[in-house]
Amino acid sequence: MTTRYAALLRGINVGGAKKVPMAELRTLMEGLGHGDVRTYLQSGNVVFSSDRGDEESLAAQLAEAVEKHFGFTVGVLVRDHAYLKAVREACPFPEAELEAKQLHATYFSGPVDAQRFAAVAPDAFLPEEYRLGDRVLYLYTPDGLGRSKLAEALARPKLLKGILATTRNWNTVVKLEELTGA
Incomplete structure (x- = not known):
């Protein structure tokens, strides 16, 4: 079953440090086998579809890929739509x-x-x-x-x-x- 997720990358493109062009990030995500990849703003928000893994393993996979491709470590959280909806509704x-x-x-x-x-x-x-x-x-x-x-x-x-x-x-x-x- 395919699930929609958002990946939240911590501390990229802030003050000229840890530059991650969004087009490259989308290509990187697609190369990891994820579909319907979209970025939002320049601050490390990526929405994608995946039918494998869970939030934790997907975050680890993306963090590893970012380090390998861009040469620096970055914290990554991945959350599915149900969680993001629950956060919004519980405000x-x-x-x-x-x-x-x-x-x-x-x-x-x-x-x-x-x-x-x-x-x-x-x-x-x-x-x-x-x-x-x-x-x-x-x-x-x-x-x-x-x-x-x-x-x-x-x-x-x-x-x-x-x-x-x-x-x-x-x-x-x-x-x-x-x-x-x-």
Whole structure:
């Protein structure tokens, strides 16, 4: 059975580092045997169809291929349409009332619990807020991610130790869910 997935590559094409042209990434994915490959934006979002493997093995395969082809390592998360849809539907913030720059989803490679982020006192960052979901952290930043003190606190390496995390704004969250559902 063929499943639609989104691959989220972490930290590519940011500030001139780890350059990955999207056309080359599409060709690389097709060379791995995946179908209906599309990229979204320049920030490492690839939607594709596959009838083999699971999210973890597909992510490992793509990470290995990127390292071999481009010469650097990159973290990769792969999520299927059902998961992306569930993340969107479970959003604890009123997405229809917010601008996309105010709402973000940080996807994690595995489950996270509240204890991991216990050192980040939620009241200290109001009106910024976060909520945890299934392998995702929803982040509300009224002034945008770039100015967010909460986002900075949540991204501390010791809080993310042993887990891969990559963040997308809400426009991208919505678009990837739509593209994988097509």
